[in-house]
Amino acid sequence: MENTEILNVTLIEPRFKHPAIFEKFDSLLGGQQFTILNDHDPKPLYYQLLGERGNIFTWEYLENGPEWWKVRISKKAEDAQEETIGEMVAKDYRKAQVFKKFGIDFCCGGKKALSEVCDKKGLDIHKVQAELSAVDEITVGSSVDFQAWDLAFLSDYIINTHHRYVKENIPFLSELSLKVARVHGDHHPELVRIAEVFSGIAADLSQHLVKEESVLFPYIKELVSAQKNGGSLPLPSFGNVTNPIKVMEMEHEGAGEDLSEIRLLSSDYLVPEDACTSYRILFKKLEEFENDLHQHVHLENNILFPKAIELESQLK
Structure with a gap:
């Protein structure tokens, strides 16, 4: 019988909320579900x-604020647990080009299943799968095996290649986006918003890199x-990796969402006829920055992080 119990987490003491939800989820059999009722968006729980x-559940908003949030959480049947997009790209990075073609986030949103993403974006999953299968049939050349x-x-490698790229390009793009918004913002108001969004990306990523370089990466080493x-296994202050x-x-997902907003605001970096040289350079560099971040986050989310979790588990 399908489990449709509603768990009102507003009645649970805050420190016991997540443990109670996990206990309820762990008690489910494949195909069963329950609904949580909360007075704020429970996205951190997701x-x-x-x-x-792991990717063994579905998350569906039944009510999405402003006063109440109701989310249906279902445990997937074992035979329904799909390979995630990130797992596909980790095995064969050439598939990233297919996902990029269809506007599918393979790095920040890489833990989602293809069927889930296609459903949300209104894509024909059979068409996407056909192109992914075509990639499988192409002989692999001398590509880098990060795995x-x-x-x-x-x-x-990530620090010396991708962190360095971010650090070198943030000041330039920050200054350029403000300059172009100031000169062309009256006729292209979206440029003002693009400058604002990139300013947030710059601040967030700068702090993000410090945390990786000073805390996480040294522990992985x-x-x-x-x-x-x-x-002996090191004993970090943060508990486990x-x-x-x-x-x-x-934070990766936040940066990915912000860059997706910039891509939408710029109509996929489409340069208008009245664009000056700085305007054109800005859009070219923003697209380059987004592409670098995709590769950067892919290496971390889909390869480095899962392997670090596995390694720590083996050493315990």
Whole structure:
């Protein structure tokens, strides 16, 4: 029988809310569901559930504020648990081009199943699957196999390649977006909003990189060292590696959503006829920045982070 129980979490003491929800979810059989009722958007619960239980559930808003939020959480049947978009790209990065063609986020939203994304975006899943299958039939060339890389080396690669790119380009893009908005904003008001959104991206990513370089990546390197040298497992202040990873993934998703807004505001970086050279450079660099972030987040969300979680588990 289908489980349709409503769990009113407003009646639960705050520190017991998430444990009660997890206990209820864990008691479900595949195909069963329950509904939570809350007085604010429980989106952080979604990320926690995804991080700790994986892609084994569906999340459906039945009511979405402003006073009450009602969400139906269903546990997938074992035979219905699809490979996630991130897992597909981790196995074969060429598939990222297919997802990009259809406007599917393969990095920040990589933990979602293809059927879920296609349903939300109104895409023909059979058409997407056909193009993904066509990629499988193409002989793989000498592409870089990031999956085989040592995690410490991969961490350094991300810092030296993608973190460096972000740090070098944020000041330039921040200044340029403000300049173009000031000159062309009267006739193209979307440029003012683009400058505002990028300012937020710049601030958030700058803090994000510091946290990765000073906390998460050094711990991952300690895990690698413990594995190689047979040393003891380091005891971090944050508990276990899933905790900072969940924070990083939430911040990745935020940056991805902001860049998607910029892409929408700019009509896919379409330059108008009256655009000056600075205007054209801005759109070209914003698209380049977005592409770099996709590769950057893919390496972390779909390869580095899952392997770090697995390594820590093996060492315990």
